[in-house]
Amino acid sequence: MEKKENCKGCRANVNVDINSIEALVEEIRNNSEFDVVSSEVYDNRLNICKECKDFVYGTTCNQCGCFVKVRALLKSSVCPSYKGDLWGH
Numbered sequence: 001m002e003k004k005e006n007c008k009g010c011r012a013n014v015n016v017d018i019n020s021i022e023a024l025v026e027e028i029r030n031n032s033e034f035d036v037v038s039s040e041v042y043d044n045r046l047n048i049c050k051e052c053k054d055f056v057y058g059t060t061c062n063q064c065g066c067f068v069k070v071r072a073l074l075k076s077s078v079c080p081s082y083k084g085d086l087w088g089h
């Protein structure tokens with residue numbers, strides 16, 4: 001059984017089904033209102049997140065609370081690390 005752990009801010013369960021996140025990513029990709037990065041930039045950003053100490057629950061950036069798969073997709077996004085933008089912008 002999945003461990004239930006709640007967000008300290010909003011009390012929602014922090015463990016989100018990866019399929020729900022993938023569905024959101026697809027929705028954004030298919031919506032022309034969103035400006036998204038190339039596959040190369042996207043993969044590069046996600047690889048950096050996976051090595052980051054602020055990557056938590058296998059889904060989330062601990063600095064901003066965003067799902068990294070969503071944040072990394074948007075062209076206007078930057079990495080919110082206090083050390084500076086770890087994505088290298």
Ligand code: SF4
Pocket residue numbers: 048049050052053054055060061062063064068078079080081086087
């Ligand atoms: S601090 Fe930056 S590199 Fe680390 S998980 Fe968040 S967005 Fe990714």
